[in-house]
Amino acid sequence: MQTIIDPPLAQQLASQGYFYIMHRFNPEQRAAFIQQMHHKNLFASISVGVKEAEHNFIDQLASAQQQPEYITIDIAHGHSQRVIEMIQHIKRCFPDCFVIAGNVGTPEGVRELENNGADATKVGIGPGKACITKVKTGFGTGGWQLAALRLCAKAARKPLIADGGIRTHGDIAKSIRFGASMVMIGSLFAGHKESPGKVIEHQGALYKEYFGSASEFQKGERRNIEGKKILIPYQGSIQQTLTEMHEDLQSAISYAGGNNLQALTKVNYVIVKNSIFNGDQILGITGQLNQNQYPTNH
Ligand SMILES: NC(=O)C1=CN([C@@H]2O[C@H](COP(=O)(O)OP(=O)(O)OC[C@H]3O[C@@H](n4cnc5c(N)ncnc54)[C@H](OP(=O)(O)O)[C@@H]3O)[C@@H](O)[C@H]2O)C=CC1
Ligand SMILES: Nc1nc2c(ncn2[C@@H]2O[C@H](COP(=O)(O)O)[C@@H](O)[C@H]2O)c(=O)[nH]1
DSSP: OTTTOOHHHHHHHHHTTOOOOOOSSSGGGHHHHHHHHHHTTOOOEEEEOSSHHHHHHHHHHHHTTOOOSEEEEEOSOOSSHHHHHHHHHHHHHOTTSEEEEEEEOSHHHHHHHHHTTOSEEEEOSSOSTTBOHHHHHSOSOTTOHHHHHHHHHHHOSSOEEEESOOOSTHHHHHHHHTTOSEEEOSHHHHTBTTSOSOEEEETTEEEEEEEOTTSHHHHSSSSSOOBOEEEEEOOBOHHHHHHHHHHHHHHHHHHTTSSSTHHHHHOOOOOOSSOOOTTOOOBOTTSOBOTTSOOOOO
């Protein structure tokens, strides 16, 4: 997403061994981005849409022999013929490229994209924090993302990426329990100084803008709008959050009784009707929100 990642942050993440997906909203900069990443011996992970210009873009990369290691097909409704055609087009041009397709919310969607060549599938229709798909269309996995993931995982033969709805670090461990190999995160990263969202001062406090890729702010027009703009409290460096996520995931693995991520995939769980958040907010002793978590809703 344009308010989450830009080339410098992609370089930082890749050089530290994190996976990233570069957004597709500066289309003319993608070829140069691949070159820059390769020049620094880093992997290139770009995204594309499904329209004709995107097919032509893949052809241009192929003619220039500029193969990114990862291409994500990033559209709202991933269980569609246009995504299947794009997977096949990419695989024709770049048989070795790892193709991530999505987003879907059903086992049928996962199976069909996998059968047509996707190497991994993104699961999540509408659980994102800047998303309004559920209220506008009545569709989606918003509010039951983990259950959707669990259903999709039963059908999946290749990795699943849980995309959207990660609100706490604990949600990462839970997503792995229900079948994700990876999670994709927007809002939890949006407030950091490295994220490209604009800094806004509001009633004496600093925030960063975070907008949906299907919002009017991204699209520049009010057509098929399924996203909104929100403000996320400004949080300083992303490294602190990454470190804390790492530590929390390590603790989760230990609670699961193991010493690697596999342990999380087998742990027992109970489903409770209402979330057992105990009404807690994670507040520091000064009453300030802890640096990295639980921004207020806007
Ligand atoms: N994960 C999620 O829940 C969602 C994510 N998004 C994000 O928003 C961005 C823009 O996505 P998108 O609008 O698909 O990209 P594009 O504008 O590239 O549209 C791709 C194609 O899908 C069509 N389209 C758009 N929305 C839908 C829909 N809900 N159902 C069926 N067809 C649709 C478009 O029609 P036309 O040409 O007429 O515009 C176009 O043909 C992406 O980054 C996507 O990830 C958006 C919504 C949901
Ligand atoms: N329905 C919409 N979903 C969107 C839009 N822009 C992005 N997204 C999805 O949200 C996640 C990030 O979720 P978060 O909970 O971590 O903030 C992102 O990866 C996309 O899949 C949108 O405009 N509408």
